[in-house]
Amino acid sequence: MSSFQESIGRGGAVLHMWNQWAVQILVLTSFSLQVFLFLVGGTRRRGSSTVLRVLLWLAYLTADTVATYTLGHLAITSGSHLHQLSVFWAPFLLLHLGGQDTITAYALEDNRLWLRHLQTLVLQFLGVAYVLYRCLSGSWGLVTAAILMFILGAAKYGDRIWALKCADNIGIDGLTDKYCHKVLNNRYLEVSGMEEEEMVKQGAHILLSICVSQFNDCTLKKTTLYQYKTLEYLVGSKKIYSVIEMELSLMYDMMYTKAGVIHTWYGHGIRLFSVITIVHAFVQFRFFINKDGYRRVDVYITYILVVGAFVLEMTSWIMALGSTWARHFLYIRGWNRLYRVTVSLRRLVNAVGWRMWSGNVGQFNLFKYAQEHASMDMHKLKDLAPPVHISAPTKDLVVNMITKIVARHGGEADGLYSLNQKAENCELPVLDCDFDTRIIIWHIATHAILLWIKDKERQRDDRNYEKAIKTLSNYMVFLLVKHPEMLVAHTSRQLCLEALNLLKFVDTNGLAEYLSQDTLPVQGPLMKNDPCVRGMALAKSLVGNEWERHHLLEVVFGAWVVMLCYAGSHCNRDSHARRLIEQRRRVSNHRVAASRAPLPL
Incomplete structure (x- = not known):
């Protein structure tokens, strides 16, 4: 009987400890998963080990579950058991549900679940609103920061859903804007004057609509003059194979990351708002909130969440601004100074080979x-x-x-x-x-x-x-x-x-x-x-x-x-799209290569 009572006592102690520290453990776990997804999410582009792929798959599935469970835990816990910092963490969990720019979908089928994510957004939005309304009080600075983070979290989750929807409905017409056609039909891509790396990357963007037509099992309506001239030069310079590999890397961006949303005015606006909001939250918490009534560990966790969110968001935005998508945007609009600056910066950090297929x-x-x-x-x-x-x-x-x-x-x-x-x-x-x-x-x-x-x-x-x-x-x-x-x-x-x-x-x-x-x-x-x-x-x-x-x-x-x-x-579109996340792309390469061959001849 005594051993039974001892086991019950130990179980009660574990349960008591869990009740005391559950929110802290879950919040840190959610943040750690987001860091892992940010660092590892893009490694599939060039191929990765089986162990790393399994870990990435587990992290992708677990991240949403942990954040959702933690929000549910906060919602059902009585207000008397929640201190204000725990409530302040709720918007960060909504931000975590928005995911990382480096991975929105692990598999092609994930893109087709965007409606389910939209339903989840509505439910979690209401859940966080309920937690804030029920439990948040005290310092006006903390309330303001929590509300702004709440709005940011909802916007970032919507950002993810929109990226999934765009990936599920990739179209040719929306790839290249009308300004690009207007400018480059009169001044086609002068690839002959570019360095090899830039020639390949800009050529890939110009010809991307042809690549999309192969993945969509549809016919490209018309090849524009600048596409024809660019392709003619690339075939003659024997760079067409490198361009095709780059195009497949861009297709990976469109299908498995937030590239379809980031490189828009809306996408950059969200990222600017996120940086400003997180900085505001840090300033309010650091200088205008009395932290004497909180446990030191909770204060440290709050700093981790705020600073970590800033680092992730700022790094993602800098990567987006220095990406080939942004450089192409600058080039077709004739913003040559900014274009040359981004090219120089990428050359300094040697960001050349990470995009390309392992071969x-x-x-x-x-x-x-x-x-x-x-x-x-x-x-x-x-x-x-x-x-x-x-x-x-x-x-x-x-x-x-x-x-x-x-x-x-x-x-x-x-x-x-x-x-x-x-x-x-x-x-x-x-x-x-x-x-x-x-x-x-x-x-x-x-x-x-x-x-x-x-x-x-x-x-x-x-x-x-x-x-x-x-x-x-x-x-x-x-x-x-x-x-x-x-x-x-x-x-x-x-x-x-x-x-x-x-x-x-x-x-x-x-x-x-x-x-x-x-x-x-x-x-x-x-x-x-x-x-x-x-x-x-x-x-x-x-x-x-x-x-x-x-x-x-x-x-x-x-x-x-x-x-x-x-x-x-x-081979159907889905099979090609799935191979974009593996090393063995060669069939996809030659499907695209075949579409190139007749144009310059």
Whole structure:
């Protein structure tokens, strides 16, 4: 009985401590989550570790819950148990619900919940108003500061809801204002006189509406003169790939951050009001409020909330004012002095690479996996190799191939979306099969061809082609295994498992010899229509054309580029948008690249 009473006593002590310190713990937890979201929210742009992504996901989900629970706790607690500082903290919780500029949505689906957030805003607005009306009294300075912070919190939460709504309804017409059209149609973007970094970033903003049309599955009505001229120069200067990566970074801003709201007069007005309001709250609390009647820890918590809010808001505003969005705004309005100042400041802090994609893509080679794994369980398939970095020569080869294919089809991009391509005057074998089967067949053929030319003397350009072909081949199979939703509809990863089981019967060392002989390097029953057999037959057919080695590599590379663009053009908007928060953007890159190709030709 005594042990039972002791446990009850300990439980009562814990409950008493919680009742005494619950508000303080919850408020500090809410603030800490906001700091974490501010610091880590933008790391997904370049890719981050799984642990960090999980922590970010937990923080994103927990932040709103903690703030809402704390406001509810304040609302139901009797006034006699709340001191005035606890009530003063309520508007800061509403400010926390407004979130950080670096992350408004963790996933694409979060943008579609803006109506639910609007309902939450109404409820929390009424809840905070109730707490202030019921419990706030005393110093007029404290009352004034609390009311202004209350208005700011509601405005910031509305700011977040508006950003979610804008991200859910991205449109082309509202991207570029009429002033931009009026000015730049007469004075198109003079990218030739810019440094490389500025050329890429300003070019990305000018061409952003074309990128949006790809994500919205809609057709761009008209390409303006300044877009045409800008694109013409960028393609000629071989910077178009960097521009596309920058455009995807801007699309990330529009879909997952407050960029759609910040860079408006309303957005900057809210941020100016927030800085003034928080400074007013600090001055009132620091100089005009008697703090003798409050516990020292509560005073410190209040300072943390006020100073922390100022630092977060001021830092966010400075980042917004120095962003590429703000620089583009200054440029199109001809405010050249301010434009040059912001460019110089960004150069001083070296804010160049944090926006850009990491350039890494996943890899999966069927032959290597079949050799190293006896069990072929689809649920346990792992990446054999770490992601590889896309080199500059590979990017140039891709852009050049897209341009060449478009030119071959009379300047129309439709040629990129047809899987039966012509290689110069020779037509590739027609493969009457589904897209996933085609990937497997070409993957096997590519592996065999690369083995065949491995020991032969070749030039540096050939080595670049080999590396690019291997990267694209392994990447497309990686997508088929890990992200089939990024490919054509009804694509199944099950075909990879079947191919892996069949490759166990293939003598990999005999593949190269098979291309010069007539004996299949197999040790078991393979049917004529099996993808493995068809892949080896395709390789033998291509080698049998007796093309020059460089031309053979160019044909194989062209086939993979076409398949990549075909996948990009047949993948829906949501799949592309979700990949913006991952490292593996290459299909999205080439969907946008394909939309660029016909314009300057």
